[in-house]
Amino acid sequence: MDKFIKYLSWIATITAILMYVSYIPQIANNLNGQKGNPIQPVVAAINCTLWTSYGFLKRPRDYPIVIANFPGVIFGLIAFLTSI
Template identity: 55%
Template sequence: MKEEDKFIQVLGRVATVLSVLMYVSYIPQIMSNLQGDYGNPIQPLVAAINCLFWCIYAYFKKNRDWPVFLANLPGIFFGIFAFATALH
């Protein structure tokens, strides 16, 4: 494997982990929402829609892009849950 290919592979893994952490960070907002301190529902809804489109793109392209798919999959669920709990 070429040095550039190894770099891209590592970069994809790091970016995937960071994206998952970004969406897991919705947990405090979700907890606040459930305690009645509601956050704005728009941003997590837009994030969930964005993640859905990225997952569709990554899954259905000719050579599936698993890092992009896996990086965005949690964003769909956490974004929708953060959105739903922010509604009051």
């Protein structure tokens, strides 16, 4: 069961990263003048900041949580800043 949980955590990490990388088309649209709604990306960035902090400050550190959510901080903030 421990092996399953480990694989599950890394699969979830990869899908979370893909979810936040999917902001790239919205960012491109924002930069091309087709502004998207800024609320969802800023809330995602806040949420990801909290989860990244939790995973990093927890002992032992929970690196799948940190790795999964850190891109959300970056891409969420970029999507937000380019949409305002």
